[in-house]
Amino acid sequence: xxAVDPRLDLIxxxxxxxxxxxxxxxxxxDVTTIxxxxxxxxxxxxxxxEHYRDQHIDVVAGFEARGLIFGAPxxxxxxxxxxxxxxxxxxxxxxxxxVSVEYKTEYSVDKIxxxxxxxxxxQRVLLVDDLIATGGTLVAGAELVRKVGAIPVEAACVIELPxxxxxxxxxxxxxFVLVEKAGI
Numbered sequence: 004x005x006a007v008d009p010r011l012d013l014i015x016x017x018x019x020x021x022x023x024x025x026x027x028x029x030x031x032x033d034v035t036t037i038x039x040x041x042x043x044x045x046x047x048x049x050x051x052x053e054h055y056r057d058q059h060i061d062v063v064a065g066f067e068a069r070g071l072i073f074g075a076p077x078x079x080x081x082x083x084x085x086x087x088x089x090x091x092x093x094x095x096x097x098x099x100x101x102v103s104v105e106y107k108t109e110y111s112v113d114k115i116x117x118x119x120x121x122x123x124x125x126q127r128v129l130l131v132d133d134l135i136a137t138g139g140t141l142v143a144g145a146e147l148v149r150k151v152g153a154i155p156v157e158a159a160c161v162i163e164l165p166x167x168x169x170x171x172x173x174x175x176x177x178x179f180v181l182v183e184k185a186g187i
């Protein structure tokens with residue numbers, strides 16, 4: 004059995020747990036504290052780059068808000084475009100300049116958008132978010148990518164909350180995760 008990469012422990016220890024956020028009973032896994040530790044942030048980026056370097060990714064698409072933090076440096080390192088997936092009204096331009104998908108989260112119903120033309124037909128897209136819980140956001144992202152004729156090849160998250168079984172809802176979309184945490 005291969006030794007566990009010590010960078011994973013550094014990343015895991017850099018994540019702050021915020022009790023009862025955004026509502027009672029939730030143990031929120033706050034990845035923004037990774038950003039306070041340059042070594043942990045670099046380790047997170049490096050591990051993602053190492054995993055995706057040879058996978059022929061054409062575009063990295065990151066979800067608002069924390070998926071943007073990890074997706075952008077990954078795209079830069081892979082030398083591919085980065086496409087932000089944002090909540091309604093956050094992308095500049097008119098509504099006719101975006102394509103959207105509605106989805107359920109563990110807390111509510113939401114919608115994500117991207118600019119029309121940001122992802123092109125046939126491109127291989129990597130979806131990046133900070134965390135997978137119920138899987139709704141990643142499923143919506145895959146649907147959004149397919150809606151424009153592109154191919155969602157994999158999803159990447161810093162954290163997985165396995166007890167919420169989000170991975171099982173991805174309908175075969177491969178998922179790469181750095182650390183598992185308890186979220187409830």
